[in-house]
Amino acid sequence: MMVNNQKAEIKKSKNKEFIFLSVSLILLAVLAITFSALVYDLVSNGLSRIDKSFMTSFPSRFAEKAGILSACVGSLAVMGVTCLLAIPIGIGAGIYLEEYAPKNFITTIIEVSISNLAGVPSIVYGLMALGLFVQKFGFGASILTAGLTLSILVLPIIIVTTREAIRTIPNTIREAALALGTTKWQMIWDHTLPYSMGGILTGIIIALSRAIGETAPLITIGALTFIAFLPASPITSTFPFISFQWLKDPFTVLPIQMFNWVSRPQEEFHVNAAATGLVLVIVTISMNIVALTLRSHFRKKIKW
């Protein structure tokens, strides 16, 4: 009697497991199909359009002559500014909150605010940047403004991932270092930071791949959609050989270029848009691959 009951119970549990597994697999298949359809669509529409002249031409009113040179350079310049601002500030803030800040009411409020900021719609950051950087500070619709806006947008992501990476380091390691007579900073520089580098880098790349696809805040600050020139070169032939003029230049970025082409009535421009989309997807996927590689590289070295 008892034995029969057990067998029935086991069968029931196994059936439940089977149902759960089937549902999971179906959902996974839906995701995979959606993503492949998206990529297939982009590839079939855009791949034939990607060639050397597409990458090295300025936009044009003739679809077949148009290219994404200014958008690529713009994206690169804006991402450069974003990296320079967001990475040091984000890591610094993460370290401070995790290693130095006392656990009190004020730091709790700061922590909650940072988590909330990560969820604020990006166009709101654009509005803030329009009021603050463009109008109040007079930076205009420039690369500098865009870099500032995007770095503020991705800062919460970098801060949160930095903190999570630092938190995985066991406290016994901190005590080991401090007991030898290190200052807190020596402990952080020699131990906390190197051991959490994998997680921090992953966070940075996730943040940057979000930033590179952002459109709304940049349109809000007034980024141009049609640019037929490059920003000033950062290297000059005369002393001091370095110029920061490019920071003040107008720009466009890949997603804005894509948006512009997609909103035109002519079919040929839609092909250009698909090609640009493909370039963006390839850039983002490569960044994610780099992130995964770095993470596994750093994880291999350190096992707790």
Add this chain to the structure above:
Amino acid sequence: MENENAIVNNKELRLEVKNFNFYYGQVHALKNIDLLIERNKAVALIGPSGCGKSTLLRSMNRMHDLYPGNRYEGEMILYPEKLNIVSPKVDPLEVRMKISMVFQKPNPFPKTIFENVAYGLKIRGIKDKDLIAQKVQKSLENVGLWNEVKNRLNQSALGLSGGQQQRLCIARALATDPEIIVFDEPTSALDPIATAKIEELVNVLKKEVTIVIVTHNMQQAARVSDYTAFMYMGELIEFGETKNIFTRPSKKLTEEYITGHFG
């Protein structure tokens, strides 16, 4: 005083704990502790869980300063410098440079074996590579690890067994020529063979360095220490030569603990 009688013939002092009190916030964790620790001897701190033995040990290299709300009162004077190591005027870093610590769980850095031992020298500003290599070798020899690791000094310390890791941590603590090494239950995470090796090591090391060891294992205290302090509820109940404490304790409570009536 009874405690002072324990130190026979006025031998060289290393650490004098005088009327020492410790507070975790409002909690009075250590009460009026008096203790004399002789140079190059091993002192065991024993007592039931929560008696304050680890708290006393962690006071000796100011580990309590890492967490807010902790407060020291009284004196712990380190000889021959006559430095009151628990005074707020004394920088905890200075204390930790003189008094090394070995923890309950082996906690090597996820770096190479060499870097682990050399790290203490590095933060003391020693740059001479030959000197560092020499010190690393000597420390590893002292803990009996040199022959086991000499061909893999550049491999990760995390590849070592638990017992080897703990001996590496001892080598790391030893490399900087500390005046005292404090051990916080160093064998509680180890198997019996690794434990025996660590105990043997403590017996050898005390020829060169003063040792304070917290243990919950009374046989271990009897095997490795010259003096034993029995603590209970934050107070030092009895302190004396280990052989006396274990054969004819003068306090009833000590006797009950040693014979296993409680704790």
